[in-house]
Amino acid sequence: MLIRHQSDLRPSEITSRQSYLSRRQWMAGAGAAFLTAVTAGGGAKASALGTIAKTAYTIDEKQTSLEDVTHYNNFYEYGTDKEQPAKLAPGLLKPRPWTVRISGECKTTASVDVDDLIRTSTLEERVYRHRCVEAWSMVIPWVGVPLAPLLQRFEPTSKAKFVAFETLSDVAQMPGERSSLIYPWPYREGLRIDEAMHPLAFLAVGLYGEALPAQNGAPIRLVVPWKYGFKSIKSIVAIRFVEQVPPTLWNALAPEEYGFYSNVNPTVDHPRWSQAKERRIGEFLRRPTLMFNGYGEQVAGLYAGMDLKKFF
Amino acid sequence: MSGDRRKRTLALGTRSAVHFLCLLPLAVLLVQGGIGDLGANPIEALIRGLGDWALRFLVVALAVTPVRRLAGWPGLASYRRMVGLWAFAYAGLHVSAYVVLDQYFDWTNIGGEILKHKFITAGMLALTLLMPLAATSTRGMIRRLGGVRWRRLHRLVYLAGPLAAVHYVWMVKADIRQPLVYLAIVAGLLACRVALWLHSRSHIRQ
Numbered sequence: 001m002l003i004r005h006q007s008d009l010r011p012s013e014i015t016s017r018q019s020y021l022s023r024r025q026w027m028a029g030a031g032a033a034f035l036t037a038v039t040a041g042g043g044a045k046a047s048a049l050g051t052i053a054k055t056a057y058t059i060d061e062k063q064t065s066l067e068d069v070t071h072y073n074n075f076y077e078y079g080t081d082k083e084q085p086a087k088l089a090p091g092l093l094k095p096r097p098w099t100v101r102i103s104g105e106c107k108t109t110a111s112v113d114v115d116d117l118i119r120t121s122t123l124e125e126r127v128y129r130h131r132c133v134e135a136w137s138m139v140i141p142w143v144g145v146p147l148a149p150l151l152q153r154f155e156p157t158s159k160a161k162f163v164a165f166e167t168l169s170d171v172a173q174m175p176g177e178r179s180s181l182i183y184p185w186p187y188r189e190g191l192r193i194d195e196a197m198h199p200l201a202f203l204a205v206g207l208y209g210e211a212l213p214a215q216n217g218a219p220i221r222l223v224v225p226w227k228y229g230f231k232s233i234k235s236i237v238a239i240r241f242v243e244q245v246p247p248t249l250w251n252a253l254a255p256e257e258y259g260f261y262s263n264v265n266p267t268v269d270h271p272r273w274s275q276a277k278e279r280r281i282g283e284f285l286r287r288p289t290l291m292f293n294g295y296g297e298q299v300a301g302l303y304a305g306m307d308l309k310k311f312f
Numbered sequence: 313m314s315g316d317r318r319k320r321t322l323a324l325g326t327r328s329a330v331h332f333l334c335l336l337p338l339a340v341l342l343v344q345g346g347i348g349d350l351g352a353n354p355i356e357a358l359i360r361g362l363g364d365w366a367l368r369f370l371v372v373a374l375a376v377t378p379v380r381r382l383a384g385w386p387g388l389a390s391y392r393r394m395v396g397l398w399a400f401a402y403a404g405l406h407v408s409a410y411v412v413l414d415q416y417f418d419w420t421n422i423g424g425e426i427l428k429h430k431f432i433t434a435g436m437l438a439l440t441l442l443m444p445l446a447a448t449s450t451r452g453m454i455r456r457l458g459g460v461r462w463r464r465l466h467r468l469v470y471l472a473g474p475l476a477a478v479h480y481v482w483m484v485k486a487d488i489r490q491p492l493v494y495l496a497i498v499a500g501l502l503a504c505r506v507a508l509w510l511h512s513r514s515h516i517r518q
């Protein structure tokens with residue numbers, strides 16, 4: 001059996017003492033309002049997405065402003081400038097109704113309606129680092145569901161060695177997909193099955209407590225925080241369990257620059273720039289990039305024995 | 313006499329206008345930076361903006377001679393130095409912004425980037441080639457070097473121009489259409505010179 005249900009992650013390892021204590025308080029019955037006011041780490045809050053549970057998956061770093069998170073986006077389906085998605089996507093993308101087709105090497109295939117998924121799931125908030133391959137980074141409070149339990153519902157078979165993801169293909173909603181001579185649209189990404197089943201792998205339907213803005217990949221996107229941002233595919237319409245390494249867009253375009261794994265790794269430079277440091281959006285001095293974007297304790301085991309310079 | 317004076321006033325007016333136009337992009341970038349209008353990554357936006365304008369002015373400077381010859385406007389020659397110096401100024405600010413704002417004087421890393429990453433190598437080489445040209449742009453330097461030697465030295469721009477365009481092509485992630493447009497223009501302007509040179513040579517022979 002390939003599927004891993006458990007990891008070695010203990011909540012106390014990644015939770016700040018402050019938020020840990022806040023959660024205790026909340027469980028002891030302190031008012032949620034009090035907690036939201038006093039700390040950023042605990043409690044639950046209501047929004048258009050319903051109740052959002054705070055989780056142990058948070059970090060004690062300043063969150064990037066909502067303005068920057070929603071106005072500095074690589075979403076080439078809306079052009080190659082980072083300001084373009086915020087201008088174009090909200091008017092063009094129709095995030096409802098939206099279904100995600102789940103198929104391939106699994107016992108049950110299905111079309112999952114995003115609203116159904118939101119209604120029937122316990123939404124979580126996870127504050128993750130986001131490290132772009134272009135050496136900038138953010139800290140983003142995502143809202144969504146862990147990927148593994150959703151995938152397991154469809155009972156992947158032993159042939160399911162990889163999971164392939166696909167973005168919407170529709171030039172009317174995504175005008176950037178017209179430049180098909182340069183990019184092999186639609187956007188595709190993939191993970192090894194054990195990566196996809198890792199507890200950190202997340203499907204976001206919102207950020208900062210609200211539904212995902214169009215430019216951030218509405219209505220549903222992947223978030224794999226230990227990998228470069230481009231692995232976290234946006235506006236997903238299809239998830240397939242497959243036996244072979246699935247083709248992915250950036251890897252197909254420039255295999256020597258964008259590997260299939262693309263784990264954040266300060267010791268493996270991009271051919272055109274160093275990955276040793278990054279600019280956290282909103283900060284002046286570059287900060288050192290952390291191995292696996294700071295999630296090594298949780299994910300390094302996935303790559304035990306692998307030469308990460310070769311499998312970059 | 314008064315005609316001469318009018319001509320001189322006109323020339324002064326045009327020169328001021330050209331300086332003003334060349335200064336404008338820098339002023340816009342600085343104002344945008346000052347009021348926080350350069351987006352989420354203002355340092356990158358400033359560096360890219362300065363680089364874009366350095367390349368644009370370099371292209372304009374390279375276009376002066378072919379346009380002057382083809383259109384028969386000998387007066388254009390005096391603007392070549394002006395625009396060329398502005399191109400150098402933008403290139404210098406572009407690199408300064410990279411060194412100060414992007415790298416914050418991390419010389420070890422900067423040295424590594426220049427050696428390891430070919431787009432930075434090309435860019436630095438282009439700026440280095442422009443340095444002696446800027447240094448010898450004064451009338452005194454032209455006189456001291458002598459016309460022939462000065463002209464020969466200033467042919468370095470035929471290397472710096474393509475290098476700057478290649479720097480841009482190599483920097484871009486995948487969609488290299490826009491940088492290729494710049495490279496094509498630079499190549500076209502150099503081809504123009506070759507054509508003009510061949511043309512004038514054949515005329516001399518006759």
